[in-house]
Amino acid sequence: MTASNQKDIRKQFGERLRYLRLIRELSQEDLAHLCNLDRSYIGGVERGQRNVSLLNIKKIADALCVSPKEFFDE
Amino acid sequence: MTASNQKDIRKQFGERLRYLRLIRELSQEDLAHLCNLDRSYIGGVERGQRNVSLLNIKKIADALCVSPKEFFDE
Numbered sequence: 001m002t003a004s005n006q007k008d009i010r011k012q013f014g015e016r017l018r019y020l021r022l023i024r025e026l027s028q029e030d031l032a033h034l035c036n037l038d039r040s041y042i043g044g045v046e047r048g049q050r051n052v053s054l055l056n057i058k059k060i061a062d063a064l065c066v067s068p069k070e071f072f073d074e
Numbered sequence: 075m076t077a078s079n080q081k082d083i084r085k086q087f088g089e090r091l092r093y094l095r096l097i098r099e100l101s102q103e104d105l106a107h108l109c110n111l112d113r114s115y116i117g118g119v120e121r122g123q124r125n126v127s128l129l130n131i132k133k134i135a136d137a138l139c140v141s142p143k144e145f146f147d148e
Contacts, residue, residue, distance in 0.1 A: 009128045009131065010129070027139065051127040052127060053125040054087055055083065069143040069146035072141060072142045
């Protein structure tokens, strides 16, 4: 297993989310509003501090108009 | 948004997990042992009854030697 495989999946998810949000020029607050989640929750997810589960992955993906699998690109 | 996008992500995840497990000829018990989770939890995930979160997605992916993104193929 390579070093990149060992990276915490929460960190990896958070970094991808931040990237996907920023290329859309959305603030954390914009995104939180779009997916009906709290801005502080979105911030925690982006910092890799939240163990996000399927239903919230789907909410966030829908808000960004992406497939959930895009959060798992390496 | 199409009908398939509306499918419950828990069901979609569970079906993909079952598929990926069966092509490896693993029982739920085998897989549970490989990822150090309970067999009944794996069963619940496959039935779309569990809101699986990132750390368990990673555990299950590692046990199957797949990328987490493979659970989100449509």
